[in-house]
Amino acid sequence: xxxxxxxxxxxxxxxxxxxxxxxxxxxxxxxxxxxxxxxxxxxxxxxxxxxxxxxxxxxxxxxxxxxxxxxxxxxxxxxxxxxxxxxxxxxxxxxxxxxxxxxxxxxxxxxxxxxxxxxxxxxxxxxxxxxxxxxxxxxxxxxxxxxxxxxxxxxxxxxxxxxxxxxxxxxxxxxxxxxxxxxxxxxxxxxxxxxxxxxxxxxxxxxxxxxxxxxxxxxxxxxxxxxxxxxxxxxxxxxxxxxxxxxxxxxxxxxxxxxxxxxxxxxxxxxxxxxxxxxxxxxxxxxxxxxxxx
Amino acid sequence: xxxxxxxxxxxxxxxxxxxxxxxxxxxxxxxxxxxxxxxxxxxxxxxxxxxxxxxxxxxxxxxxxxxxxxxxxxxxxxxxxxxxxxxxxxxxxxxxxxxxxxxxxxxxxxxxxxxxxxxxxxxxxxxxxxxxxxxxxxxxxxxxxxxxxxxxxxxxxxxxxxxxxxxxxxxxxxxxxxxxxxxxxxxxxxxxxxxxxxxxxxxxxxxxxxxxxxxxxxxxxxxxxxxxxxxxxxxxxxxxxxxxxxxxxxxxxxxxxxxxxxxxxxxxxxxxxxxxxxxxxxxxxxxxxxxxxxxxxxxxxxxxxxxxxxxxxxxxxxxxxxxxxxxxx
Amino acid sequence: xxxxxxxxxxxxxxxxxxxxxxxxxxxxxxxxxxxxxxxxxxxxxxxxxxxxxxxxxxxxxxxxxxxxxxxxxxxxxxxxxxxxxxxxxxxxxxxxxxxxxxxxxxxxxxxxxxxxxxxxxxxxxxxxxxxxxxxxxxxxxxxxxxxxxxxxxxxxxxxxxxxxxxxxxxxxxxxxxxxxxxxxxxxxxxxxxxxxxxxxxxxxxxxxxxxxxxxxxxxxxxxxxxxxxxxxxxxxxxxxxxxxxxxxxxxxxxxxxxxxxx
Numbered sequence: 001x002x003x004x005x006x007x008x009x010x011x012x013x014x015x016x017x018x019x020x021x022x023x024x025x026x027x028x029x030x031x032x033x034x035x036x037x038x039x040x041x042x043x044x045x046x047x048x049x050x051x052x053x054x055x056x057x058x059x060x061x062x063x064x065x066x067x068x069x070x071x072x073x074x075x076x077x078x079x080x081x082x083x084x085x086x087x088x089x090x091x092x093x094x095x096x097x098x099x100x101x102x103x104x105x106x107x108x109x110x111x112x113x114x115x116x117x118x119x120x121x122x123x124x125x126x127x128x129x130x131x132x133x134x135x136x137x138x139x140x141x142x143x144x145x146x147x148x149x150x151x152x153x154x155x156x157x158x159x160x161x162x163x164x165x166x167x168x169x170x171x172x173x174x175x176x177x178x179x180x181x182x183x184x185x186x187x188x189x190x191x192x193x194x195x196x197x198x199x200x201x202x203x204x205x206x207x208x209x210x211x212x213x214x215x216x217x218x219x220x221x222x223x224x225x226x227x228x229x230x231x232x233x234x235x236x237x238x239x240x241x242x243x244x245x246x247x248x249x250x251x252x253x254x255x256x257x258x259x260x261x262x263x264x265x266x267x268x269x270x271x272x273x274x275x276x277x278x279x280x281x282x283x284x285x286x287x288x289x290x291x292x293x294x
Numbered sequence: 295x296x297x298x299x300x301x302x303x304x305x306x307x308x309x310x311x312x313x314x315x316x317x318x319x320x321x322x323x324x325x326x327x328x329x330x331x332x333x334x335x336x337x338x339x340x341x342x343x344x345x346x347x348x349x350x351x352x353x354x355x356x357x358x359x360x361x362x363x364x365x366x367x368x369x370x371x372x373x374x375x376x377x378x379x380x381x382x383x384x385x386x387x388x389x390x391x392x393x394x395x396x397x398x399x400x401x402x403x404x405x406x407x408x409x410x411x412x413x414x415x416x417x418x419x420x421x422x423x424x425x426x427x428x429x430x431x432x433x434x435x436x437x438x439x440x441x442x443x444x445x446x447x448x449x450x451x452x453x454x455x456x457x458x459x460x461x462x463x464x465x466x467x468x469x470x471x472x473x474x475x476x477x478x479x480x481x482x483x484x485x486x487x488x489x490x491x492x493x494x495x496x497x498x499x500x501x502x503x504x505x506x507x508x509x510x511x512x513x514x515x516x517x518x519x520x521x522x523x524x525x526x527x528x529x530x531x532x533x534x535x536x537x538x539x540x541x542x543x544x545x546x547x548x549x550x551x552x553x554x555x556x557x558x559x560x561x562x563x564x565x566x567x568x569x570x571x572x573x574x575x576x577x578x579x580x581x582x583x584x585x586x587x588x589x590x591x592x593x594x595x596x597x598x599x600x601x602x603x604x605x606x607x608x609x610x611x612x613x614x615x616x617x618x619x620x621x622x623x
Numbered sequence: 624x625x626x627x628x629x630x631x632x633x634x635x636x637x638x639x640x641x642x643x644x645x646x647x648x649x650x651x652x653x654x655x656x657x658x659x660x661x662x663x664x665x666x667x668x669x670x671x672x673x674x675x676x677x678x679x680x681x682x683x684x685x686x687x688x689x690x691x692x693x694x695x696x697x698x699x700x701x702x703x704x705x706x707x708x709x710x711x712x713x714x715x716x717x718x719x720x721x722x723x724x725x726x727x728x729x730x731x732x733x734x735x736x737x738x739x740x741x742x743x744x745x746x747x748x749x750x751x752x753x754x755x756x757x758x759x760x761x762x763x764x765x766x767x768x769x770x771x772x773x774x775x776x777x778x779x780x781x782x783x784x785x786x787x788x789x790x791x792x793x794x795x796x797x798x799x800x801x802x803x804x805x806x807x808x809x810x811x812x813x814x815x816x817x818x819x820x821x822x823x824x825x826x827x828x829x830x831x832x833x834x835x836x837x838x839x840x841x842x843x844x845x846x847x848x849x850x851x852x853x854x855x856x857x858x859x860x861x862x863x864x865x866x867x868x869x870x871x872x873x874x875x876x877x878x879x880x881x882x883x884x885x
Contacts, residue, residue, distance in 0.1 A: 035400050057583035086584055095346075098400070098584055099539060103579030106532060221528060225411060228404060269415040272408040278403045280393050297744075462742060469741040469752065470727070472733040477717045477728045484715035487677065488795060489703030489732035498738070544719065 002138065009139030011149075012247065016150030017209045019246030021227025022234065023157060024202035026242050031194045033171040034084065034097045038105035040224030042199050043206025044112055044177045046072055047215035050120045050207045061126050069200050069206055076199025079104060080192050088179040088191065105220070113217040120214035123207070144206045150243070153201065170194070222268075229275040235285025244287060249274060305457055312449035320449060322561070324517050327452045328510055329537070330553045331459040335506040337538045337549035338463045342472060343499035344479025346399060348531045349390065349406040352413040353504040357383050357511025357527030362521055363423060364429050372436045376512065383508025384501065391500035395493060410531055417523040429522025448516065454511050459506055464546060466502070475499050529572065536579040542589025549592050629654050630830045631707075631799055636685035638671050638854075645671040646854045649685070651832075653799065658821065658831040660845030660862075662838055662873060668854040669834040670803070676832065677703035677709040677801050688695060689799065699839070704732040706798035712807055714784040716776045716791075723772045725787055726759040730793030762790040766820060782813040789820060802833035808838045818844050842866065850874065 024039045049071050053064035075258060083100040125142035132141050160167040168228025172179070173190050205223070206215075226249060249271055257267040278285070308327075315323055336350045361383050364375040390409065397405055417424045424430070435442060443451060466472050474495050475483040482492045515521055533556065541552020556578065560571035567573060586592055629652035636649040646668040653659045658787065663669050675682045678699045687694045689705060697705070708729075715723050718768060734755065736748035738832055763772045766786040779787060785805060802821065806814050814837075821844060825831050835841040844864040850858040850865055852874040858865050865871055 083580055083584065092587065095399075096587060099535075100580050100583040102532065103536065103576045103583065106536075106572050106576030107580065108576075110570050110576060114570055114573070150548075225408065229408075232404070263419055265419045266415065269412055272412045272415065275408045276405055276412075279397060279401050279408075283397075283401055461744075465741055465744050469748065470731060470736070470755070471738060471741060473720065473724055473728050474731055477731075478720050480717040480719055481715045483679075484711060484717065485728070486699040487679075487703065487709050487711070488729050488791065489700050489716075490728070491698075491700045 001054065002136075005136055006138050007254055007258055008251075009137050009143050011250040013139065013146040013250075014209075014254065015142035015230075015247035015250030016146050016243070017205050017223075017235075017246070017291060018226045018230040018249050019243035020150055020153065020201055020205035020208070021223055022230040022246055023154070023239065024198040024205065025231050026158075026239065027198040027201060028194050031099075031170050031190050032084075032088075033094060034101070036101045036195075036198065037224055037228075038079075038101050038108065038220075039198065039202040039227060040220030040222070040227065041108040041112075042072065042075065042202035042208070042220075043104050043223050044215070044217060044220040045075060045108065046203030046206040047123060047210035047219065048112055048116055048121065048124045049203070050210055051116075051215045054124050055122055056127065066205065069204055072199040072203030073196045074198060075203075076196040077192055079199070080195035084191065084195065088188075109217055109220060116215075116217065118217065120216040123210035123215050125211035142208075142211055149204065149208060153204065154239060154243050161239060187267035210236075225275070226271050229271045229278070232275060232278045232283065232285055235287035237285070238287050241285055241287040248286075296525070301457055301461060305453055308453045308457075308531050309446075309450045312446040312453065320446070321517070324449055324452050326554065326557050327449075327456045328514055328517070329534075329557050330550055331456040331510045332507060332534055333461050333537045333541070333549040333553035334456075334459050334546055335503045335510075336534050337543065337546060338466065338475075339499060339503040339543035340535065340538055341549070342467060342479070343475040343496060343503075344402040344543060345395070345496060345500060347406040347500070348395070348403060348528065348535075349394070349409050350504065350507050350534055351389060351526055351531040352410045353383065353507040354511035354514065355413060355521070357508030358515040358521045358526075359417070359424060359430070359511075360508075361512045362433055362515050365436060367423065368588065372438050372495075375436075380505070380509060383512070384505045387501040387504035387508065388497070390504070391497045395496040395500055407528070410512075410528055414523045414527055417526070425522070427523060429520060429524075431520040431522075434519060435516040441489045452513055452517075455510060459510070460546070462502075462506065467546065470500070471495070533572075534574055536575045540578050540582040540589060542591030545589070547594075548589045548591035551594075555590070569612045627654060630690055631688075631832070632688040633672075633676065634688070635684045635744050636675060636687065637683045638675060638680075639683045640667075644854050646675070646682075646851075649851075649854075649856055651676075651849055651856070653830045653832050655798070655830050656825055656828045657847065658825050658833065659847045660848045661832065661834045661840040661851060662836075662841055662848060663851035666853075667851040668875075671854075672851070673709075673801060673803055673834050677707065677803075683839065700816065703795045703797075707801065708792040708795045708797035708799070709801040710785075710788040710792050710803055710805060711804075712803040714781065714788055716779075716784055718776050718789060720776065721773050722764055722768060722776060722779070722787055723756065723759045725776060726762050726790045726794045727755050729791035730755050730758065731795075733794075733796055740860055759790075759794060762793050765788075765793070765823075766790045767816065785809060785813070785817070786820075789824075794825070797829055799830040799832065802831065802835075804835055805833060806835055806837045814840055814841075 021039055021043065024042070025036065028034055028036050041089060049068040053059045054061065055069055059067070079101070083104055084097045087096045087100060125140070126145045127141040130141050131138060132144050134144070140267050161171060170190060171186065205227070206219070209223070230245035230249050231242055232245065233248050234241030234243070252274060253267060253270045256262060256270050257264055299413050311323065332350065332354060339345050339347055339350065343405065357379060361379040362376055364370045364390060365372070368375075370378065394402060417429075418427050422427060435444065435448070473537055474485065474490045477488070477490055478492050486492050537552035537556045538549050539552070540556060541550065542548020556575055559574055559578075563574055583591060588595070631651070631653040632711070633649060633651040636646055637644070638646040649672060651659070651661075661669050662673065674680055676687060678694065678701065680698060689707060692705070694702070694705075695752040702708075717728060720728065734751055736745070740748040760772055763769060766789055768783060768786055768790065771783065776787070785808075789805075805817055805821070809817060818840065821833070823832060833841065833845070845862055847860065848858075848862050848865045849856055850868070850871045857870045857874060858868045860868070
């Protein structure tokens with residue numbers, strides 16, 4: 001039983017990471033309709049940023065997170081400015097920014113590989129390698145840290161979209177770009193902000209997961225796929241969907257590895273199969289979009 | 295008759311080159327021809343039929359692995375193995391096409407991305423059948439009637455494959471089917487109103503192009519005489535997409551141009567970037583999308599047009615209208 | 624017109640969207656060589672009716688019979704091969720194809736070469752291509768777009784795009800042609816040409832059904848008019864009879880003057 005509970009904690013932590021990646025997609029896709037497959041590479045950049053800050057320069061953890069967040073803000077903003085803004089301004093077809101971002105994905109990955117080499121680099125966890133027991137639940141410090149951080153991020157995101165005027169304007173842009181522009185909402189600012197926010201959230205995911213998997217230039221794509229799967233499962237219309245999808249995916253993954261008579265390598269196929277199944281059977285995800293309120 | 299002659303001439307010229315090359319150059323040349331063949335078929339799927347799929351290179355892998363498995367493990371004689379491999383490629387392409395074509399745009403991209411990764415997972419876990427992570431090696435092209443096709447003669451086989459792909463895709467493109475594919479891509483509602491069976495058109499396009507990729511893979515298997523999961527990863531799926539975009543999506547000449555350019559580029563730039571080829575590909579891709587969405591072939595077109603007629607004074611048109619025409623095909 | 628059986632027979636057509644009855648119990652007839660105009664105030668159900676006859680979606684109940692064959696369950700792409708062709712109000716063209724090639728798509732259902740013949744590159748398939756191109760050029764000429772035959776569709780004006788819609792529809796050799804507000808967005812001169820073209824089509828024996836907001840345009844062109852209001856037919860007859868019909872006048876909320884200027 002304790003084994004099972006430990007698996008729950010571990011799965012919850014992974015699910016939170018996937019959820020954060022899914023949230024990163026959501027933050028960009030909702031207002032702009034642009035799908036950025038490169039969120040995984042953003043996570044990679046943040047992971048290496050954490051490696052440099054924590055392992056090389058050995059800064060305190062809080063400062064490191066702040067620096068990495070600032071870095072990701074810049075990266076997100078820069079990405080939007082260089083590869084997306086010129087296309088949107090020109091009225092290019094919606095496929096164009098997606099393709100440009102795909103190119104950027106490769107560029108970023110290669111730059112990371114150029115800068116840090118092909119070997120994985122260690123990233124220390126927030127509170128060391130100890131274990132924590134909260135009542136019946138037990139897991140590593142890092143797992144609980146991940147869950148805590150994700151809870152804060154998701155709560156903030158939910159609050160932002162549901163309760164603040166700025167968040168509502170994001171929603172407005174998502175629903176109707178032209179009407180939003182006519183209402184005076186600054187489209188390009190919303191786009192820039194959504195990319196910056198998406199980068200920070202993706203970076204957070206990378207930073208949180210890096211202690212477990214090490215910073216590695218190839219870590220991006222699997223993470224991106226897991227994040228996207230989470231998004232599809234949970235439903236791309238709501239913030240909660242991202243988290244729900246992530247948790248479902250992580251539980252399915254880890255429980256399959258632990259309890260199913262399947263070789264661990266094949267377990268890597270779980271998110272892939274789930275993604276394909278959901279795309280074919282229920283592409284809108286589990287959570288319905290919120291109905292318009294009077 | 296004219297086209298048959300030009301194909302024949304091309305076949306002879308391209309084959310003649312094969313006999314003049316050393317071992318290393320032969321390898322480069324063969325792979326160039328294979329990439330061209332892949333780019334041509336992918337261009338029809340992505341550029342003309344408008345299906346954003348990342349599964350193309352996986353079918354290349356399916357073709358390669360299938361023939362190797364049939365020859366080394368099932369012990370089939372070469373002609374039978376070839377027929378069986380083609381059949382498997384077509385069948386599998388159809389099986390994937392049917393659910394895949396129910397998906398649009400990004401969902402299709404995602405599903406095929408997942409399919410491509412799943413293929414790698416299956417290869418890695420395939421035990422002794424697929425050779426696991428190490429793949430399969432130490433096999434050779436079997437003899438037929440006591441003759442083993444090798445060296446420059448095998449390069450001729452690849453030339454024939456490339457030209458056959460060109461011929462097949464070219465014919466499809468210039469026919470009612472090519473128009474139907476473009477119509478479905480541009481406006482599926484209007485296409486259906488004109489009697490085009492949208493679903494069936496997409497399925498046929500996906501099946502034929504994926505099967506062509508599989509056949510190319512079958513030929514590839516005996517170029518390096520090794521197949522492993524790493525070769526057929528997402529890296530190359532992206533590269534194929536980049537080739538088509540940089541060269542000019544929707545145009546066969548564009549696909550060929552893109553394939554040649556992006557394939558040759560790493561060799562030219564290797565003193566600078568070592569083996570970080572992908573960096574160059576990514577940069578080219580971003581530059582192409584930003585500055586030349588019609589691809590390099592668009593530059594050629596413009597130059598041709600300017601040659602034929604001097605530029606007439608253009609009426610003042612709204613900026614938005616002028617740039618709207620420059621979209622990706 | 625002769626007393627031949629109507630080519631298109633619509634009986635008891637209904638369409639419900641959830642609780643909304645968009646069309647109720649509608650009967651329509653169109654004969655070969657006849658122009659039937661369908662008018663009605665906004666929300667009367669004209670577009671819904673049109674889309675059902677064009678096969679864009681299934682009726683909730685009722686029957687659409689074309690040349691003796693029921694169209695129930697026929698998918699959208701099955702309408703053109705049967706000879707029912709429609710135009711779109713918002714000009715849905717294929718932007719990556721030239722004007723001529725757009726028209727050639729209209730011939731999709733009439734191309735004699737099979738895919739195998741195409742792949743084999745048989746002389747028959749080449750001949751079919753040449754024939755198709757020739758016919759497309761003829762049609763482009765018929766609607767008056769000859770100088771734009773090889774041009775990109777994006778260079779056409781809205782009115783010219785409308786003409787392209789018609790040429791493309793004609794390419795499918797229709798027996799019934801459905802026009803979706805063809806005069807919408809056209810300048811008066813373009814309207815006159817449109818009227819000529821539709822008359823020409825009708826004279827060739829093709830049945831025509833058109834929905835229109837421009838009542839004057841429709842009254843001048845139609846042989847018979849059906850008036851819809853709130854999803855039901857409230858009048859059916861010659862243009863003169865319909866214009867004098869008190870139910871019609873009331874539906875348009877006013878007098879005959881309003882009707883003439885609507």
